[in-house]
Amino acid sequence: MRLAAAFFIVFFLVDVVCSEECTRTCIAQxxxxxxxxxxxxxxIGHFGCPGEEPCDELDACCMVHDDCVESKGKSIKNANPFTV
Known part of the structure; x- marks a missing residue:
């Protein structure tokens, strides 16, 4: 039963992360x-569309982090939630 629950959670997280598109709207969820x-x-897996300005200073830090991750050859779009 625990294995099934763990599988569901991992599947759900991967589905959410992989289905994300770039963001143009400031949100807090x-x-x-x-x-x-x-x-x-x-x-995790949440990223702004190219050329989008960050919403505030915290969002700007996340943008810098995303740019750094991408510059190292990693993908923020398909990030593993257990290694980010």
């Missing part, structure tokens, strides 16, 4: 969970 979505750039 699930700020107290692993599936946080904040601004345009903060959160």
């Amino acid at each position: 699930n700020c107290d969970t692993l599936s946080i979505r904040y601004g345009k750039y903060c959160g």
Whole structure:
């Protein structure tokens, strides 16, 4: 039963992360969970569209982090929530 629950959670997280598209709207969702979505750039698999300005200073930090990860050859779009 625990294995089935763990599989479901991992499948759900992967599905959410892989189905994301770039963000043009400032949002604040699930700020107290692993599936946080904040601004345009903060959160696993949550990223702003090219040329989008961050919503605030915190979102700007997330944008810089995303740019750094991408510059190292990693993908923020298909990020593993257990290694980010």
